Amino acid sequence: MSFALRWLFAFILLAATYNPTDWNFVRWAITNWSTQLPLVVLFGLILTVGYVIYIRATLRSIGGFGMILVSAIVGAILWVLWDFGLLDFNNPKVTTWIGILALSIVLAVGLSWSIIRRKLSGQVDTDDVEE
Template structure:
């Protein structure tokens, strides 16, 4: 359940920042920057902290190669679904949601990788401490 919640958190973070609906930070900030600058800045900083946590943990746990590998696996899955006629790329809004889903999978796996690795191998992962 924890891995699902980490993925869901990544999806909510990405979708809150931008999505094809009217309900996202980017569109709200563009419309309200002059009237509500302090609130816009605060919410932008909170989103930035969320990205710092997710991207930092992902880079530390799976690295750039792991990010490319997970993205390639998700891309191949989408390709298979398109090839079998389950998905179509004719709808630009659906394409954006697929992109958000793919990025959230990468960030969710990156944040959860130490847990996944521990469950698969039985070995705990600890951070390196500089002395």
């Protein structure tokens, strides 16, 4: 699985949870809580599993400091784009999409870090295995 595919799944996970359109879990769940509670719980659990997979893998591979560092790099890139006039943060919808994009990049880097590190250094990461 390539980095782009990992990023795409992270982006879909975040955008499915919340985005500035009416097509997201949060708005749907608020609207349908009283009439479709079993579906709200099911879809909420499915999203939670996705977050557990991504966040656990990210914390195990780059840790909290790594997440902050990747977020800072993405933030600096966005700052440069804003400074050159390529981004405008006055539109809340665009800002929300940029936030989703930034968070999905952090999660994708975390999920892909072992592969990136192996390609850069030649070292293989392994998990501790209990017998």
